[in-house]
Structures are given as structure tokens and as C-alpha cells.
Amino acid sequence: MTISSKILILRTVSQVRQWRAKLFSDNQSVGFVPTMGALHAGHCSLVRKSLEENDKTIVSIFVNPSQFAPHEDLDNYPRTLDRDLEILESEFSDKQVDAVFVPKVSEMYPNGISLDIDKQKGAFVNVHGLSEQLEGITRPQFFRGVSTVVTKLLNIVQPTRVYFGQKDAQQCVVINNLVRDLMIPTKVRVVQTVRESNGLAMSSRNEYLSKEMKDRCSIIYKALKEGASLYNENREKGGKVNSSIIIDRIKDIVSQNDEFEIEYVAASHPESLEDVELIEPGVGAIVSCAIKVPKESSTEKARLIDNIILQ
Amino acid sequence: MTISSKILILRTVSQVRQWRAKLFSDNQSVGFVPTMGALHAGHCSLVRKSLEENDKTIVSIFVNPSQFAPHEDLDNYPRTLDRDLEILESEFSDKQVDAVFVPKVSEMYPNGISLDIDKQKGAFVNVHGLSEQLEGITRPQFFRGVSTVVTKLLNIVQPTRVYFGQKDAQQCVVINNLVRDLMIPTKVRVVQTVRESNGLAMSSRNEYLSKEMKDRCSIIYKALKEGASLYNENREKGGKVNSSIIIDRIKDIVSQNDEFEIEYVAASHPESLEDVELIEPGVGAIVSCAIKVPKESSTEKARLIDNIILQ
Numbered sequence: 111m112t113i114s115s116k117i118l119i120l121r122t123v124s125q126v127r128q129w130r131a132k133l134f135s136d137n138q139s140v141g142f143v144p145t146m147g148a149l150h151a152g153h154c155s156l157v158r159k160s161l162e163e164n165d166k167t168i169v170s171i172f173v174n175p176s177q178f179a180p181h182e183d184l185d186n187y188p189r190t191l192d193r194d195l196e197i198l199e200s201e202f203s204d205k206q207v208d209a210v211f212v213p214k215v216s217e218m219y220p221n222g223i224s225l226d227i228d229k230q231k232g233a234f235v236n237v238h239g240l241s242e243q244l245e246g247i248t249r250p251q252f253f254r255g256v257s258t259v260v261t262k263l264l265n266i267v268q269p270t271r272v273y274f275g276q277k278d279a280q281q282c283v284v285i286n287n288l289v290r291d292l293m294i295p296t297k298v299r300v301v302q303t304v305r306e307s308n309g310l311a312m313s314s315r316n317e318y319l320s321k322e323m324k325d326r327c328s329i330i331y332k333a334l335k336e337g338a339s340l341y342n343e344n345r346e347k348g349g350k351v352n353s354s355i356i357i358d359r360i361k362d363i364v365s366q367n368d369e370f371e372i373e374y375v376a377a378s379h380p381e382s383l384e385d386v387e388l389i390e391p392g393v394g395a396i397v398s399c400a401i402k403v404p405k406e407s408s409t410e411k412a413r414l415i416d417n418i419i420l421q
Numbered sequence: 422m423t424i425s426s427k428i429l430i431l432r433t434v435s436q437v438r439q440w441r442a443k444l445f446s447d448n449q450s451v452g453f454v455p456t457m458g459a460l461h462a463g464h465c466s467l468v469r470k471s472l473e474e475n476d477k478t479i480v481s482i483f484v485n486p487s488q489f490a491p492h493e494d495l496d497n498y499p500r501t502l503d504r505d506l507e508i509l510e511s512e513f514s515d516k517q518v519d520a521v522f523v524p525k526v527s528e529m530y531p532n533g534i535s536l537d538i539d540k541q542k543g544a545f546v547n548v549h550g551l552s553e554q555l556e557g558i559t560r561p562q563f564f565r566g567v568s569t570v571v572t573k574l575l576n577i578v579q580p581t582r583v584y585f586g587q588k589d590a591q592q593c594v595v596i597n598n599l600v601r602d603l604m605i606p607t608k609v610r611v612v613q614t615v616r617e618s619n620g621l622a623m624s625s626r627n628e629y630l631s632k633e634m635k636d637r638c639s640i641i642y643k644a645l646k647e648g649a650s651l652y653n654e655n656r657e658k659g660g661k662v663n664s665s666i667i668i669d670r671i672k673d674i675v676s677q678n679d680e681f682e683i684e685y686v687a688a689s690h691p692e693s694l695e696d697v698e699l700i701e702p703g704v705g706a707i708v709s710c711a712i713k714v715p716k717e718s719s720t721e722k723a724r725l726i727d728n729i730i731l732q
Binding site: 234235266268295 | 434438441445446448511531532541542543544545546547548549550551568569572573575576598601602603604605606
């Protein structure tokens with residue numbers, strides 16, 4: 111095992127199991143924050159919550175190939191391990207992260223992993239009924255990849271609690287169902303989205319954007335908040351609220367910037383993720399969107415997602 | 422918790438977790454034998470192995486709906502709980518089974534479970550590349566059901582070791598891959614097939630057969646052994662052995678009984694389960710078959726499987 115200045119770095123499954131075994135026998139609780147690295151304030155809020163709630167905290171940094179399609183940004187996804195470790199070492203003052211799990215692809219997928227879903231062999235986990243809509247429309251293999259790697263990581267770390275950010279709203283629903291359906295003995299904790307001061311949701315993919323574009327992208331959350339206000343106004347008039355007026359308002363606002371390409375804006379049932387036509391107060395809805403925006407110094411676009419919860 | 426005369430009967434997930442938690446803190450090893458009940462000498466050999474190798478042993482009895490297709494024998498599958506408990510209480514003299522987990526369907530599938538695969542929602546586990554051939558041809562949802570329920574059970578029981586019978590050869594390969602790929606912290610132990618004195622592999626489905634039919638079915642294992650002899654003769658002549666001569670010999674012998682319907686006889690690579698044309702000594706093959714034979718007092722047929730390992 112390599113020991114960094116402050117945090118234990120674990121590189122293999124057996125190193126994690128060994129670390130965990132001792133904590134089992136000491137009856138210590140373990141909080142786990144799975145990440146793909148490129149850490150930002152959003153991740154730090156998950157880590158902070160884990161430090162508060164558990165005796166020990168472990169963070170994983172692993173860019174999971176199986177959730178990327180061949181045409182997606184796996185190769186270019188930001189990998190900033192040194193900076194990530196520095197953040198984990200310097201960001202938390204009262205209590206430190208105890209271990210970081212940084213496996214190679216061959217450690218997580220000993221038989222290799224093709225990005226071509228038809229060539230993928232071996233055990234995969236899929237949450238049917240919650241993985242096909244919203245993000246799943248343009249990224250049909252995304253949640254199968256997420257569900258599979260999260261199952262592996264939970265079986266390796268065996269945490270008391272695992273932490274996910276509300277920014278990835280559909281992911282939170284998928285993981286909640288995964289853990290419940292497969293009876294994984296871990297508690298799922300969802301932590302609210304951390305935003306830049308202008309409202310833009312923190313995301314590792316924000317690194318693709320110029321400073322100016324980040325400011326322009328703040329319109330996305332402003333639009334979601336406008337949608338929420340509209341819901342609240344209508345809700346006060348009594349009864350259910352037609353989701354289309356909210357969706358249309360959000361689309362109108364975002365499309366004022368003609369460089370933005372709206373992939374979807376949707377109002378979904380908070381548990382089934384089915385499209386909701388009439389939003390029922392008390393049941394509410396997740397209003398989520400995916401917007402493609404220009405990358406800095408590239409003709410390609412970055413794909414940003416965000417959401418707001420209506421109660 | 423209900424306490425039977427000798428063995429603790431656990432009916433809920435939380436009862437099992439409570440039982441298991443104490444053993445974790447006492448640092449005791451746990452052996453687990455998952456069954457669908459209708460226990461016979463085959464199951465008992467798994468239990469015996471578990472008793473030998475572990476501090477504590479738990480058996481589950483659960484007829485898993487998700488591995489049955491709508492037209493299969495879920496409703497008629499033998500359910501003999503009282504007799505099963507009696508066997509578990511009386512069969513082992515030196516050391517006793519410690520607990521039996523007997524969940525209801527609603528405990529294992531809190532959201533319900535449709536037999537129609539298109540209507541199944543929630544988290545499912547599938548071992549791609551190993552679930553589609555052999556048994557998977559006529560039972561396309563079988564291994565998805567098995568893989569899913571075994572994952573659930575392993576996450577509930579968290580055993581040190583789990584026991585399966587070699588009779589279900591493909592199941593053993595699927596589960597070995599499942600546990601390895603999903604990094605489940607359990608050791609898979611495969612125990613050799615137990616047979617009646619006439620050679621017929623023990624199976625809960627043998628209960629569908631008359632005494633006379635059981636005797637006639639002993640030809641299945643005799644045919645497999647003939648195939649193995651033929652392999653060994655050819656192997657001694659040196660080099661690889663053409664699988665078709667072995668398969669043909671087995672089919673010839675089984676089809677002497679015209680009431681038997683051969684579903685498949687196949688020679689498969691022991692790890693990839695791909696069809697093997699030339700069997701390489703040292704690598705070997707699993708020669709397996711599924712044969713439909715007449716049920717007692719019914720016009721339907723029972724489907725028996727068996728296999729022999731060539732080295």
C-alpha cells in the first residue's frame with residue numbers, strides 16, 4: 111500500500127477489503143463517496159456529509175468505461191488525480207478522509223470491457239423501467255454501466271452509507287432502486303446540488319466551458335427556478351398543475367440563447383420517473399433537463415444536466 | 422422469530438441480517454445453501470459440505486418466480502416445507518444446520534414480480550455470454566432470474582461460502598462469473614452431483630416420475646458415461662477429440678427409449694460455455710444434456726438435466 115502524506119491510497123480490491131475488514135471487527139461505520147474524479151465543490155459536499163455521519167470515509171476515483179458509449183467523451187473525460195488528492199487532503203479541516211480507492215480499469219473489469227454493448231460479456235446490473243427514459247434516451251447504456259460499477263464498488267467497499275448528489279436526479283432514483291431491489295446492505299444518502307454563485311450546477315464537465323460560457327449557462331438554473339415559481343403560483347390556485355406550461359416556460363428561457371441545444375426538459379414522477387402530465391401537489395415531480403452548450407476551444411458541445419424538485 | 426424444535430426459522434430479511442450481524446462481530450464463518458426446497462440427498466451433500474467448512478450454516482428455501490417462464494411449472498413446483506425442515510433436522514448428526522431462511526415472495530420482491538419478462542421492473546442481474554446457450558435456449562429468462570435472486574440472497578446472508586451442485590453445470594459457471602464480476606465477497610463452492618444407486622442424478626423434478634420411469638431414466642447418466650469412455654479411448658490415441666462422435670453416441674443411447682425427447686446434448690468449453698468442436702485434453706469440456714421424459718399420471722413431460730466433465 112502506498113501512503114500519501116495524509117490519506118491512504120488503495121489501488122486493489124484486496125487492499126480495500128483488508129482495510130474494511132478491520133473496521134468491521136472494530137464495529138466502525140464507513141461512509142463511501144464514489145466519484146469519477148475531477149473533484150469540485152459538489153463532491154466535497156458529499157465527502158463533508160460522509161465525514162459528519164460516519165467513523166471512517168473512503169472516496170473512490172474511477173472513470174468507469176462501461177457507462178460511456180463509443181462516441182462519448184471517455185478518453186477526454188478530465189483526469190486530474192494529483193489535484194483530486196490535493197483537494198481531498200486540504201479541503202477538510204476537522205476530520206480527514208481516511209482512504210482513497212483508485213483502481214485501474216483492469217482491477218474493476220478483470221476480463222476487460224468493450225464500449226460496444228453487444229460485445230460486453232459477464233455480469234451486468236440493469237434497473238429496468240428507470241434507465242430508459244430522460245438520460246437513457248440518448249445514452250441507452252449509461253445506467254447499465256452506472257448500476258454495474260456501483261454494485262461492484264458497493265460489494266468491494268461494503269459501506270454503511272453511500273453518497274450521491276441530487277444533481278444526477280435519475281441516477282439517484284436508479285441507485286435507490288438498485289440498492290433496495292438487490293438487498294445491498296448499504297444506506298443511500300442523497301445530498302443537494304452544489305452550485306456556483308451564479309447558480310450553475312457544479313459538474314466535472316464544466317471544465318469544458320470558458321469562464322464566459324459558464325456565466326451564460328447560469329440561465330439553465332434560472333429557467334428551472336422560473337418553472338418552479340410558475341408551479342407554485344398555479345399550485346396556490348388549487349389542484350393539479352399542467353406540466354406543459356412549466357416545461358414550455360423553461361424551454362422558452364433556455365432557447366433565448368441560440369447556441370444552446372435543448373435535448374430534453376421533462377417533468378417526471380419522483381419515484382417511477384414516468385412523464386407527468388398533471389403534477390399533483392404533495393406528490394410533486396422532478397423537472398430535469400439536458401442542454402448542449404459550446405465547449406471552449408472546440409466545435410463540440412458539452413452536455414449539461416440539471417434539475418429542480420417540485421413538491 | 423419462530424423457533425422450530427431444533428433449527429431457527431427466519432422469515433424476513435431483517436431477521437437474517439440480525440442473525441448475521443452477531444456472527445460478523447463474533448468473527449464466525451457462515452456457509453449458505455440456497456435451495457428451492459423439495460430437498461433430497463443432493464441438497465444434503467451441499468449442507469454437509471457447508472457444515473464441515475463453516476462455523477455456522479444457513480439454508481434458504483425459496484421457489485424463485487423470476488426464473489420461471491409463464492408456461493413453466495412454477496405453480497406445480499414441489500413445495501414440501503414440513504418435510505424439508507424434518508430432513509434438515511434429522512439428517513445431520515454431528516453438527517446441526519443453524520438457521521433456515523424461508524421468505525415469502527413479497528419479502529424477496531417487495532414490488533411484486535411478473536412472470537412476463539417485459540413487465541419486470543427494477544434491478545436485475547444478467548451474466549451476458551453465459552446465459553443464452555444450453556439451458557438458456559429454451560429458457561431465455563432462466564439465468565437472469567437465477568442471477569438476480571442469488572445476488573439478492575448473497576446480499577442478505579453475506580455468507581463466507583455459498584454451495585451449489587455440479588448437476589446444474591451451467592448455473593455453476595454463471596454464478597462463478599456473477600460473484601467474480603460483481604466482486605461479491607463470498608467464495609463459491611461447487612459440490613459433485615449426488616446420484617440414485619442406478620445413476621440418475623438427484624433432482625427435485627424426479628418427484629414427477631414413477632418409480633419405473635426413474636429406472637428407465639438411469640440411461641441418461643449411462644449414456645454420458647459411455648460418451649466419457651469414448652472420449653478417454655480417443656484421447657489415449659493422442660490429440661484432440663471430435664466432440665460430434667461423443668454427442669452422437671450419447672444421443673444414440675438415449676433415443677433408444679422412444680418416450681424420451683432429447684432437447685440438447687452439447688460439449689461446451691468449461692469456462693466460456695461455447696460449443697467445442699475439438700475437445701483438447703487438459704482443457705476438457707462439459708458434456709451436458711436436457712431430456713424430456715414422461716411424468717407419472719400426466720400427459721406432460723418432465724425436463725431432466727445432467728452432465729459429465731471431460732478433463
